[in-house]
Amino acid sequence: MANPQNTATVSQRSAKAAPASAGSMATIAPIAAWFFPGLGHFIQHRYIRGLLLMLAVFVMFFAGLGMQGKVYQFNTGDLLDILGFIGDIGTGLLYFVARSMDWGVGNIHRAVADYGTKYIVVAGLLNVIAAVDAHHIAIGKKS
Amino acid sequence: MTFELSHYNAALLFALCASTVFGITQRSTPRDMFRYGAYCFVLFAGGVIVASWAMWLIKH
Numbered sequence: 537m538a539n540p541q542n543t544a545t546v547s548q549r550s551a552k553a554a555p556a557s558a559g560s561m562a563t564i565a566p567i568a569a570w571f572f573p574g575l576g577h578f579i580q581h582r583y584i585r586g587l588l589l590m591l592a593v594f595v596m597f598f599a600g601l602g603m604q605g606k607v608y609q610f611n612t613g614d615l616l617d618i619l620g621f622i623g624d625i626g627t628g629l630l631y632f633v634a635r636s637m638d639w640g641v642g643n644i645h646r647a648v649a650d651y652g653t654k655y656i657v658v659a660g661l662l663n664v665i666a667a668v669d670a671h672h673i674a675i676g677k678k679s
Numbered sequence: 680m681t682f683e684l685s686h687y688n689a690a691l692l693f694a695l696c697a698s699t700v701f702g703i704t705q706r707s708t709p710r711d712m713f714r715y716g717a718y719c720f721v722l723f724a725g726g727v728i729v730a731s732w733a734m735w736l737i738k739h
Contacts, residue, residue, distance in 0.1 A: 589700060591699075592695075592697075592700050593696075595692070596693070596696045599692060602681060603681075603682050603689070647686075648684060648686070648689065651686070651689045651693075655689075655693065658697065662697060665700055665701075666700060668704070678707055679707055679708075
């Protein structure tokens with residue numbers, strides 16, 4: 537026979553654990569989503585959304601690199617260069633891999649290379665939007 | 680590794696990726712996500728065509 541006192545304790549414990557879990561997920565999900573595109577949705581079991589977001593960001597980032605776009609370094613010079621760096625760093629791990637492999641040196645002789653630079657910046661900005669979406673799912677604002 | 684794309688194809692690829700992210704993040708149900716993504720794609724692609732014709736008209 538179930539002890540009512542034990543049942544109450546278990547339900548109280550799970551009631552306390554649920555908000556704590558949601559609270560930690562609200563922090564972890566956007567960080568994971570920023571660090572690796574789509575991961576914030578994957579860890580919340582939104583596999584198809586995560587896969588599509590990952591594909592969109594990866595395709596834009598690598599298409600940008602393929603078009604010989606530029607990956608901005610940290611800088612304190614021109615305002616547009618600073619904003620470019622902020623956009624690029626939104627891709628998380630991809631940015632650090634590209635920098636460590638010395639990808640994205642740019643090519644001023646090709647018109648399409650400038651498109652590539654914009655692709656890389658927009659990939660980062662889209663990843664930030666995806667990270668905010670992962671946060672909204674974690675806090676229950678979105679299903 | 681280099682990637683050769685015409686300007687129009689580059690604009691379409693941009694539209695496809697951006698629309699995918701907009702659709703998923705700005706709507707809640709899969710049906711609405713698809714509809715909104717398609718709407719954004721049409722606006723992106725249509726905007727490119729309209730801007731192209733506008734520039735052609737200005738030049739001529």
